[in-house]
Amino acid sequence: MTLEIITPETTIFKGEVSLVQLPGKTGSFEILHNHAPMIAILKKGKVKLVGNDKQTRFIEIKGGTLKVENNNILILAG
Numbered sequence: 001m002t003l004e005i006i007t008p009e010t011t012i013f014k015g016e017v018s019l020v021q022l023p024g025k026t027g028s029f030e031i032l033h034n035h036a037p038m039i040a041i042l043k044k045g046k047v048k049l050v051g052n053d054k055q056t057r058f059i060e061i062k063g064g065t066l067k068v069e070n071n072n073i074l075i076l077a078g
Helices: none
Strands: 002-006 011-024 027-032 038-051 056-069 072-077
Touching: 011 056, 011 072, 038 072
Parallel strands: 002 072
Antiparallel strands: 002 011, 011 027, 011 038, 038 056, 056 072
């Protein structure tokens, strides 16, 4: 899957991942390969990324919006 995390100022992350865990407005949730299309509101917290190389990384966001479609994940972060 391709993940892109952007803010109004810059692109924080762009790359291939196998799992993304997100701080949703109503609770934490995960996105895996072939996830159904969705749009969600994110709250302040950490985004957990697991790359295709199995390396785990955390990125702090202040909230935002998520779009998932055709194994492409876009996070518009604040």
